[in-house]
Every structure is written in structure tokens, then in C-alpha cells.
Amino acid sequence: SSGINAEYGASAGFFVYFVIMAENGFRPSRLIGLRKDWDDMSNQFVEDSYGQQWSFADRKILEYTCHSAFFVSIVIVQWADVIICKTRKLSVFTQGMNNWVLNTGI
Numbered sequence: 001s002s003g004i005n006a007e008y009g010a011s012a013g014f015f016v017y018f019v020i021m022a023e024n025g026f027r028p029s030r031l032i033g034l035r036k037d038w039d040d041m042s043n044q045f046v047e048d049s050y051g052q053q054w055s056f057a058d059r060k061i062l063e064y065t066c067h068s069a070f071f072v073s074i075v076i077v078q079w080a081d082v083i084i085c086k087t088r089k090l091s092v093f094t095q096g097m098n099n100w101v102l103n104t105g106i
Helices: 002-024 055-084 100-105
Strands: none
Touching: 002 055
């Protein structure tokens, strides 16, 4: 069960990473081999999939946004895992969410 949930968390993280990059013009095919140019502070003109140029500062903001979204997606999957483990035999609607320590933690 935990192995599968770890795969779900990783999949969710990579999914949001690629969605954010694609929404900002970097399609997955463009990301391959981009790291050297991406991290080069002197390169202020990295082009995305649509020819838009990105400065180093803008690239780093996008990168940190992806990191944050990746982390948040893993946290949400962990919340779901807690609820799934809590309600393994009974429905969450039948059992309820009466454990206030758990609810506060979530």
C-alpha cells in the first residue's frame, strides 16, 4: 500500500511540474537537455517552445514555482493516504472524521 502511494505522490508531483512548465511555454520535449542553459546566469535569453525569451531571474521564479507545486502535490497525496488508511474498512461517510487530533494534523 505504501509503495503504491509513493508512486502516486511522485506521479502527482511530476504531473504538476510538467503542467506548470507547459503552461509557461516549456513543453516536455523542450526540457530535455535544457539544464545547462537554464542554470547559466549569464544567459538571459533562454527560449521556450514558442520562442519567448526568459531571463535568469524569470527562469528561477518558474523553477521555484514548480518546486512548490511538486511539494504541495505530495502533501495532498499524503493527506489522502491518511484518510484512506483511516477508513480502510468503512466509508469515510460511515465512519466520519471524529478524530480531532488527526483533523488538526491534516
